Amino acid sequence: MIQVSRRELHSGRAFLLVLMAFTVLPFLSILTTALHPSGSLPSGLTWPSNPQWGNFAEAFDVANMSTLLMSSTLIVVMVVPISLVVATMAGFAVGLLRVPGARWVLLLFVFGLTLPFEGIITPLYFLARDLGILNTRLAIALPLIGLYMPFAVFWMRAHFAAMPAEVSEAAEVDGAGIWNLFWRIHVPLARPPIASLGILLSIWSWNQFLIALVLVEDPEQRTMAGALGAFQGHYATDIPLLCAGTIIILLPTLIFFVVFQRHIVAALLRGSVKG
Amino acid sequence: MTSTRRSRARRASPSVSRVGGRRRAFAGWLLVLPALGVYAMFVLQPLVRTVKYSLYRWNGVSSATWVGMSNYRDVLDDPDLIGAIFNSLRLIVFFSLVPVGLGLVAASVIRRVATGRVGTIVRTVLFLPQVIPLVAAGIIWGWLLSRSGLINQMLSGVGLGGVGRAWLGDFDWALPAVGMIGVWVLLGFCTVLLLTGMSKIEPSLFEAARIDGAGWFAELRAVVVPGLRYELGVCLTVTVISALAAFDIVYVATGGGPGNATAVPGIQIYILAFLERQVGLASALAVFIMLLVLIVVLPIQRLTREAS
Numbered sequence: 001m002i003q004v005s006r007r008e009l010h011s012g013r014a015f016l017l018v019l020m021a022f023t024v025l026p027f028l029s030i031l032t033t034a035l036h037p038s039g040s041l042p043s044g045l046t047w048p049s050n051p052q053w054g055n056f057a058e059a060f061d062v063a064n065m066s067t068l069l070m071s072s073t074l075i076v077v078m079v080v081p082i083s084l085v086v087a088t089m090a091g092f093a094v095g096l097l098r099v100p101g102a103r104w105v106l107l108l109f110v111f112g113l114t115l116p117f118e119g120i121i122t123p124l125y126f127l128a129r130d131l132g133i134l135n136t137r138l139a140i141a142l143p144l145i146g147l148y149m150p151f152a153v154f155w156m157r158a159h160f161a162a163m164p165a166e167v168s169e170a171a172e173v174d175g176a177g178i179w180n181l182f183w184r185i186h187v188p189l190a191r192p193p194i195a196s197l198g199i200l201l202s203i204w205s206w207n208q209f210l211i212a213l214v215l216v217e218d219p220e221q222r223t224m225a226g227a228l229g230a231f232q233g234h235y236a237t238d239i240p241l242l243c244a245g246t247i248i249i250l251l252p253t254l255i256f257f258v259v260f261q262r263h264i265v266a267a268l269l270r271g272s273v274k275g
Numbered sequence: 276m277t278s279t280r281r282s283r284a285r286r287a288s289p290s291v292s293r294v295g296g297r298r299r300a301f302a303g304w305l306l307v308l309p310a311l312g313v314y315a316m317f318v319l320q321p322l323v324r325t326v327k328y329s330l331y332r333w334n335g336v337s338s339a340t341w342v343g344m345s346n347y348r349d350v351l352d353d354p355d356l357i358g359a360i361f362n363s364l365r366l367i368v369f370f371s372l373v374p375v376g377l378g379l380v381a382a383s384v385i386r387r388v389a390t391g392r393v394g395t396i397v398r399t400v401l402f403l404p405q406v407i408p409l410v411a412a413g414i415i416w417g418w419l420l421s422r423s424g425l426i427n428q429m430l431s432g433v434g435l436g437g438v439g440r441a442w443l444g445d446f447d448w449a450l451p452a453v454g455m456i457g458v459w460v461l462l463g464f465c466t467v468l469l470l471t472g473m474s475k476i477e478p479s480l481f482e483a484a485r486i487d488g489a490g491w492f493a494e495l496r497a498v499v500v501p502g503l504r505y506e507l508g509v510c511l512t513v514t515v516i517s518a519l520a521a522f523d524i525v526y527v528a529t530g531g532g533p534g535n536a537t538a539v540p541g542i543q544i545y546i547l548a549f550l551e552r553q554v555g556l557a558s559a560l561a562v563f564i565m566l567l568v569l570i571v572v573l574p575i576q577r578l579t580r581e582a583s
Binding site for chain 2: 004008009012013015016019020022023024025026027029030033041042043044045086087089090092093094097098099100101105108109111112114115116117118119120121122123124125126127142143145146147149150152153178179182203206207209210213214224225226228229232239242243246249250253254256257261264265268269
């Protein structure tokens with residue numbers, strides 16, 4: 001610890017406590033609200049006299065949470081593995097093989113890095129309609145694979161571009177072909193960045209709202225976040241139930257965060273620095 | 276960091292080109308092709324179509340009529356649409372300037388008074404809102420900012436019950452209130468990113484500042500801010516994009532209301548394209564917002580590139 005005056009120590013810590021309270025109080029407020037009797041109108045932050053833990057079960061039922069969990073999981077399962085394979089191959093070709101025209105390819109992908117999704121949501125709707133996938137989970141998954149691709153390719157490229165040349169040279173002495181060089185040597189070495197990318201893409205797909213809202217009408221075929229919007233529409237007046245439903249929907253992300261905490265923080269930060 | 280990466284990369288390339296040749300280039304392109312294909316199909320082609328739609332009047336069903344630039348003129352003339360662009364610019368203050376400024380102060384305070392485990396706890400807690408769906412953040416704050424919500428309860432607690440109101444339903448306060456949600460979501464991200472950057476600043480610089488008798492603020496100005504120019508640029512880029520491209524939070528917290536007080540381009544595009552069936556107008560607004568992102572983000576990128 002740095003030598004600081006007692007006064008600075010106290011005021012600094014007080015400041016940090018205020019920031020932490022600002023972050024945590026909203027979570028506490030929806031928790032206590034969720035425990036009030038369904039249909040009542042509690043005030044901000046009061047512990048109920050008779051906590052209604054049953055609200056969570058009720059919200060779970062009325063929002064069809066088991067279906068939603070399944071639906072979100074299916075979308076993540078469609079988006080993440082394909083994105084990882086496709087982006088790793090491209091990152092390898094651009095970052096390590098340096099195919100002719102690699103710079104041009106990267107330049108094309110740069111556009112996608114800062115693209116607001118609402119910029120192309122209208123044509124995506126008509127595209128999904130023409131492909132006959134509107135209102136299916138494919139309508140969410142396929143555009144997401146495309147939209148996350150620029151980030152994913154840049155992410156993997158950064159890893160492969162930093163690989164020491166000796167690794168490839170050693171393999172070439174063995175006479176390994178390009179596919180073997182990729183699959184046997186470089187993919188195993190790239191496991192950590194692939195894992196981090198997988199974690200990021202899972203969170204982003206799970207939390208995706210706009211694409212789900214527009215391309216799939218039935219909330220039960222959407223992502224968790226997409227369904228939450230519909231849930232809010234139905235239960236806007238029943239605040240305790242709405243809060244219980246919100247907690248159920250954000251709980252998986254919080255658990256995921258606690259489990260993979262170090263990975264997630266590091267990945268999100270590195271991701272943005274690269275982007 | 277970047278320079279070592281670059282020199283390594285330079286060493287990597289000759290070995291590859293040596294074995295190179297046409298077969299290698301062919302195989303490389305085969306590996307790139309799936310990524311390019313899915314990107315072209317679901318991003319580039321829709322991007323071109325947005326521009327194309329913006330030149331037509333079209334309701335999405337019957338045949339489209341060519342109208343040239345008139346949709347763009349309509350966006351500029353319609354107070355609701357140009358107003359949405361201004362709203363998103365005002366959101367930059369809350370989504371970007373406040374979290375970056377507050378995050379900078381928080382990071383430097385954490386470094387000085389909360390090292391070790393306390394610092395880790397502070398970082399983890401502040402980061403929590405970043406991982407939950409933005410929709411959930413919108414619903415949580417929709418409740419907190421309502422008439423019987425926590426904010427008003429706290430205000431009455433300190434004797435300010437008189438200023439209490441339904442914040443998100445108030446014409447003057449709705450936009451700052453939505454901005455508040457952005458502060459909550461983005462503060463932890465900025466703090467943690469800047470803290471990571473600070474760990475890369477030469478410790479001797481802090482030491483020198485200390486010997487010179489620099490207090491917290493002098494250290495911030497002389498050591499921290501110059502050392503964090505790159506990270507500050509990244510924070511600004513990410514948060515500015517999240518302000519200009521805001522949709523989820525606004526959609527669930529206010530739906531753009533009251534009136535159009537919190538309508539942002541994302542909301543207006545959604546309403547125009549999918550509720551009012553004015554595809555051409557929606558697309559013209561979409562082109563505006565994509566250009567705006569580039570116009571704001573490119574100078575920030577440029578500044579930070581020069582810095583590093």
